[in-house]
Amino acid sequence: MSIPRSSHLKGEAGEASYMGMEIWWLVLSTALAAAGAVLGWREMKAESGGRSAFWFMTGAFCCQLMALGWRGELRGKCPLGDVGEICLFLSWSLTLFYLVTGSTYRLSLLGVFTAPFVVLLQGIALVPGAFDRGFTRVTTVDPWVEAHAAFSVLSYGALALAAVAGVMFFILNYRLKHRQLEGTLMQGLPSVHRLVKAMARITLVGWLVLTVGVITGLLMKSGSFNVHLMVATVTWVLYAVLLGVYFVRGLPGKQLAWGVTSLFVLSLLVFAKL
Amino acid sequence: MKLVCLGLNHETAPVEVRECFALSEAGLDRETEMLLSAPEITEGVVLSTCNRTEYYAVVNGDGVNGLEDWVCEQRGFAGSRNGVFYHHESREAAEHLCRVASGMNSMVLGETEIFGQVKKAYQRSLNRGATKGILNKLFQRAFGVGKKVRTNTKIQEGATSVAGASVELAEKVFGQLKGSSVMVIGAGEMSRKTAQALQSRGATSVMVTNRSFDKAVDLAAEIKGRAVPFAGWEEELTHLDVVIAATGAPHFVVKPGHVEAVRRKRKFRPLIMIDIAVPRDIDPKVGEIEEVYLYDIDTLQEMADQARKRRQEQLLVCEEIIREEIDKAHLPGTETSLKPDSSSIDP
Numbered sequence: 001m002s003i004p005r006s007s008h009l010k011g012e013a014g015e016a017s018y019m020g021m022e023i024w025w026l027v028l029s030t031a032l033a034a035a036g037a038v039l040g041w042r043e044m045k046a047e048s049g050g051r052s053a054f055w056f057m058t059g060a061f062c063c064q065l066m067a068l069g070w071r072g073e074l075r076g077k078c079p080l081g082d083v084g085e086i087c088l089f090l091s092w093s094l095t096l097f098y099l100v101t102g103s104t105y106r107l108s109l110l111g112v113f114t115a116p117f118v119v120l121l122q123g124i125a126l127v128p129g130a131f132d133r134g135f136t137r138v139t140t141v142d143p144w145v146e147a148h149a150a151f152s153v154l155s156y157g158a159l160a161l162a163a164v165a166g167v168m169f170f171i172l173n174y175r176l177k178h179r180q181l182e183g184t185l186m187q188g189l190p191s192v193h194r195l196v197k198a199m200a201r202i203t204l205v206g207w208l209v210l211t212v213g214v215i216t217g218l219l220m221k222s223g224s225f226n227v228h229l230m231v232a233t234v235t236w237v238l239y240a241v242l243l244g245v246y247f248v249r250g251l252p253g254k255q256l257a258w259g260v261t262s263l264f265v266l267s268l269l270v271f272a273k274l
Numbered sequence: 275m276k277l278v279c280l281g282l283n284h285e286t287a288p289v290e291v292r293e294c295f296a297l298s299e300a301g302l303d304r305e306t307e308m309l310l311s312a313p314e315i316t317e318g319v320v321l322s323t324c325n326r327t328e329y330y331a332v333v334n335g336d337g338v339n340g341l342e343d344w345v346c347e348q349r350g351f352a353g354s355r356n357g358v359f360y361h362h363e364s365r366e367a368a369e370h371l372c373r374v375a376s377g378m379n380s381m382v383l384g385e386t387e388i389f390g391q392v393k394k395a396y397q398r399s400l401n402r403g404a405t406k407g408i409l410n411k412l413f414q415r416a417f418g419v420g421k422k423v424r425t426n427t428k429i430q431e432g433a434t435s436v437a438g439a440s441v442e443l444a445e446k447v448f449g450q451l452k453g454s455s456v457m458v459i460g461a462g463e464m465s466r467k468t469a470q471a472l473q474s475r476g477a478t479s480v481m482v483t484n485r486s487f488d489k490a491v492d493l494a495a496e497i498k499g500r501a502v503p504f505a506g507w508e509e510e511l512t513h514l515d516v517v518i519a520a521t522g523a524p525h526f527v528v529k530p531g532h533v534e535a536v537r538r539k540r541k542f543r544p545l546i547m548i549d550i551a552v553p554r555d556i557d558p559k560v561g562e563i564e565e566v567y568l569y570d571i572d573t574l575q576e577m578a579d580q581a582r583k584r585r586q587e588q589l590l591v592c593e594e595i596i597r598e599e600i601d602k603a604h605l606p607g608t609e610t611s612l613k614p615d616s617s618s619i620d621p
Contacts, residue, residue, distance in 0.1 A: 176446065177561070179573050182580055191449035192544050192567075250541025252564035 020131070022070040026088065029063030030122040032056050033095075037115035053115055057095055060118065064092040076137040080149040084130035089150075091121045093157020101161065101202055112188075113164045144220040151213035152232060156268075158206030159239070162199050163264035166257035169195045173254055196253040199260050200246055207239045235267040275316065277408060279367035280341045280359060281328030284381050287358045294351050297322040302395070305348070306404050312344060317409045321374075321395040323388065325381050330371065332408045365600060368412055372596045375420035377429065383585045384429040389420050411603070419599045426595060427588045432581025436464065437471035439577040440548045440569075444472065444516050447546045447567055452476035455514045458499075459507065459528070460521035461489040464550050468518050469497050477516070483507040485521070508532050512539045517547045519555035526557040533563050540565075550574065 033056065040053030067088055071079035079085040098114045124130060172189045175181065190198070214236050217229050242259040245251055251259070282295060297305055302320055309318040309331065317332040331341060342359055346352075362370045370379070375392045377384045396413040399405045405413070424430055433439040441451070448454055456477045458465045461484040469480050480499035484490035487503055494501040502510055511517075511532060521527055528547065547568045549556040554570055561568030 172446075176443075176567050179569070181443070181446075181573070181577060186446075191445065192447045194449045196544070250538070250543070252542040253544065254564050255542075 020070065020074070020133075022067040022074075022088075022131070023126070025063045025067035025070065026122055026126060029060045029067065029091075030119055030126065032060040032063060033091075033115050033118040033122065036060065037112065037119060040112040040115055053112060054099070057098060057115060057118070060115075061092070061095045061099060064088065064095060068092060071131075074137065075135065076139065077141040078146040078150050080153060081135060082130065082132035084125040084127075084132070086153065087121045087125035087130065089153045090156055090160065091118045091125070093154045094118055094121070094160050095157075096154075097158045097161045097202065097205070101198065101205075113168055114161065117160070117164060142221045144216050148213055148217040148220060151209055151216060155206045155208075155210035155213055156264075158202050158209060159260070159264050159267075162202040162206060162260040165195055165199045165202060166259075166261040169199065169253055169257040170261075173257075192253055196256060199253075199256055200243070203239065203260050204243055207236070207243055210236050210239065231267075231270050235263070235270075238263055238267075275332050275334060275408070277330070277364055277367050277412065278333055278341060279328060279330050279362040279370050280345060281321075281326060282358050282360070283326035283328075283379065286360055291351075291353065291358055292325070292327070294353075295322075295327040295345070295349055296324070297327065302398060303402065306399055306402060308348060309344075310404055314340065317406050318404050319396055319399040319409055319413065321392060323391050326374075326379075328374070330367065330409060330412075332406075368416075368600055369596055371412065371416045372419040372423075372600065373592075375416045376423040376592060376596070377420075378423070378589060378592055382434055383582065384424075384431075384434075384588075386424070386430060389417075389424075392420075393417065415599065415603045419596055422599065423592045423595050427591045429585055429588045429592055432577070432584055434578050434581045434585070435467075435471075436550060436571065436574045436578060437467040439574040439581075440468050440518065440550075441471045441475050442577065443548070443567070443569055443574075444546050445475065447544050448515060450476060451516075453478050454516060455479040455481070456516040456518065457481045457483065457502070457507065457510055457514050458493070459483050459517065459519045459555065460551065461486070461493040462520055462522075465518060465520040466493055466497060468520070468548065468550065469493075469499065472516060472518075473497065479513075481507075481510055481514075483510075485523075508535070511536045511545075514545065515543075517545065517556075518550065519547070520550045521555050522551070523555060524553055526555060528556040528560060530557060530559045530563065533560055533566060537563070537565075548574070 036053040036056030039056060043052055068079055068085075071085055071088070075081060080089055094114060095118055168189060169192070171185070172192060172195060175186055176192070180186065189195075210232075214229075214232055217232060242256075242263065246256055246259075282292060284292070287295075297320065302322055305320050306318055309315055309320065309329065314334045315331050316334065319330045321328045321330070329341060329345060333341065342355070342361070346355065371392075373379045375389055377386060377388050380388050392413075396405065396409075400410070433442045444451055444454075451472060452475075454472075454477045456469060456472050456479065458469045458480065461482055465482070469477075469482070473480060480494075480497055481502045482490045482494040482497070482499050483502040483504050484493070485504050487501065490501040490504075493499070517528065519528060533545065542565050544565050544567065547556055547560060547566060549568065549570045552571060556568060556570075558568070558570075560566055
């Protein structure tokens with residue numbers, strides 16, 4: 001996309017009084033994700049497979065790309081400098097992994113659970129003030145900082161998706177254990193086996209991407225081992241232990257689901273605090 | 275010319291009467307030929323399954339009463355005919371055929387086997403030149419209606435038997451059963467049915483164990499499985515995905531300790547256990563183990579009952595589809611418009 005570089009965009013972006021194009025792309029993306037969530041839910045109720053969610057999320061993904069591109073141009077670097085951008089980037093990576101794994105594992109219903117999560121994140125990004133306007137466009141960047149930020153958030157998209165699969169597992173497991181075997185939701189959910197595999201594989205992909213994020217973090221010029229990097233490393237280690245236990249020793253599906261959901265929530269809370 | 279249908283089924287005739295009218299493959303050909311040798315009959319299809327025998331014919335003259343006499347004479351049936359036969363003419367006959375092809379008239383509502391049986395019966399008559407314009411058009415329409423009913427309604431959804439419900443649950447846990455391992459504890463009829471239902475969905479390795487090893491061997495041979503001595507069945511748990519228990523034992527055969535002992539070796543993989551015995555064979559505490567999904571006969575029966583109820587609820591929708599399709603087709607229903615269709619029709 002070619003973004004007009006007017007003089008006020010090159011300098012202090014905060015001086016610009018107009019509403020950024022990224023907001024419009026984000027609004028469109030959120031609307032598409034919301035439509036995907038509603039249609040996905042309706043399709044699931046009608047037992048028709050939830051395919052619309054996939055296509056609406058594809059549209060939402062394209063709009064996220066445009067918004068991210070716009071913010072990147074404004075900042076002159078990877079757009080991960082404020083709450084709005086982090087939510088947007090996380091939504092983008094969540095949607096990316098949903099699109100990739102959704103077709104691979106045919107967990108089309110994952111969209112029914114993922115789409116509302118994306119809407120929530122993007123809703124937070126749309127809260128006035130979430131997007132910082134008082135920054136200066138940078139002229140030089142440390143590529144390791146950029147790579148660290150991008151890979152870390154990308155990995156959180158995958159780990160978030162694993163957590164969503166974990167929530168689906170809880171629902172399915174509860175209903176199977178308590179003999180609540182009828183109903184649309186029950187018919188629409190994937191099998192236990194498929195959900196456990198999906199959780200493990202998506203977590204593995206997220207962990208591998210996080211590995212790159214941590215390594216690039218260690219290579220940053222301002223490379224002191226700060227608290228942020230320490231927390232990232234601890235998160236990496238905890239996920240490594242979870243995956244190691246699952247692949248080497250084995251874990252019941254419920255414990256794996258607890259692992260992927262609690263680790264994700266915990267790490268998100270810690271990073272939010274930082 | 276008039277389209278008629280004469281038949282008897284599981285609702286109108288007991289098995290001892292139905293068997294008098296049941297026809298073998300060769301018998302069907304003979305019957306069709308003889309049917310057409312009657313001067314007033316111009317087209318005919320004979321359908322014979324374990325639950326029904328039906329004659330669809332295009333007749334001149336006395337219609338269905340004459341046909342009934344002829345059929346009873348052919349089969350040498352001298353018993354009471356009271357309420358045994360049902361007769362349909364014109365539109366009613368067309369609607370009846372659509373119901374039969376859709377599985378709405380079957381003992382197990384919505385079953386799919388009947389569709390193939392009707393198709394085969396029609397094909398046999400077509401090959402022998404026993405069908406012409408009217409029956410060709412009627413059967414083609416009935417096949418279309420049968421497909422539409424199954425696609426657009428939930429008439430065939432859900433398992434209506436205990437064995438089918440077991441398969442449905444196993445698929446909810448494993449997705450697909452291709453390559454899965456099954457152990458049957460007990461060598462009775464329910465064990466056989468459930469194991470065969472799982473095999474039909476792709477379960478490859480089936481083991482049978484029983485206190486009387488000879489019975490285990492017999493059942494294993496019948497279902498192409500492997501007999502395992504009862505003394506060592508626990509060792510096999512490591513590799514299993516599904517356990518079906520249906521013994522006559524008055525106490526629990528499978529206890530939590532059996533599963534706890536192999537959890538690590540199994541790497542905590544999901545295990546589904548189906549207990550179809552009364553008194554129960556599997557201690558309910560086994561179901562408290564995280565990766566074990568345990569279901570007893572009551573749960574399975576309830577699933578089957580629910581599925582049957584849902585299918586019953588679909589009947590009105592199915593009837594509506596049939597009415598609409600028959601209206602659209604301008605088939606023999608409007609007594610006066612029974613005109614042969616000379617166009618060539620592929621079955």
